[in-house]
Amino acid sequence: MKVKICGIKDVETALTAVESGADALGFVFAESKRKITSEQAREIIKELPDELLKVGVFVNEDPDHIRKIVDEAGINVIQLHGDETPEYCAQFSVPVIKALSIESQDDFNQMGKYSCDYYLLDSPKGKYRGGNGVTFDWNVLNGEKLDGKKIILAGGLSIDNVEEAIEIAAPYMVDVSSGVETVGKKDVNKIKKFIDQAKKRSMLEIS
Template identity: 60%
Template structure:
């Protein structure tokens, strides 16, 4: 099972997450309390191993701006959290993770039309398009065909509920942000415990 730690804003936390076994690191370039400046993201990504996914999160951003930021900071994937169309996703040069705020299963079938390998299923929208820490009903994913995509499960996950989430949703990857924070800041001990819980043992690597 793969783990993405999203909303990273400093190099020490990024390296600690990777050492704990994270497979992907997320950087928010949209309106958010976790928004990161381009230069800071570039500095962090330069320190990360090549095999780690470096994901930039955008909301209704212009294609040219996404491409510019991705090239500047060194992203490997683009996560789209807004109202982007399948055509918009198709026009990007990097692999796309299309995010969708789940409020029921009525519209899930529409996600099949997106030309991307990954779908991120998040909780209902709050103040921001993502990262609100809201859980949705994972049981609606049972008996789904995964839309022919790799499902990334997000929304309100933490070390206390992630095992249940894995059992019900059976995703390809889990994505956590607020669930590994203390007082609004990433907590490396919570990151470690979350990843250990997901992966079942100590799988971290040593970078230095």
């Protein structure tokens, strides 16, 4: 199971996540308590492995501004977490994750309108688009024919529920932010435990 740790703001946390087995790190450039500048992101990203997915998170942003941050910071994947149209999502030269807030089956069906590299399924919108620590009904994915789509499961995941979420939804990747925080800050011990829990099933299947 692949794991994305979102809301990275410092080098130490980023390196700990990578050493613990993270496959992707998320850097938030939208309004959020985890917002980061392109300069801050660049200083972190230059310390990271080339093959790691460095995901820039944007909400209804001007496309030229996104391209500027991609170039400045070294982002190699774009996550669009707003009301972006399929046409908007198709204009970028780097891989795109389209985030969808899931409240019902109808929201899930919106995925069919897009042609993106990944689809992040998140809980309903709160104060911010994502990172609100609330789950949605994972059974929406259970038994769905995904036609090879790479699903990233997000929304309220934690050390306590990630195994169950993986068993029910069978995603390509899981994404966590608030679930590995203590008093609003990333907790490296929780990051390590979350990655261990998420990858435990994969290791059992291999053995």
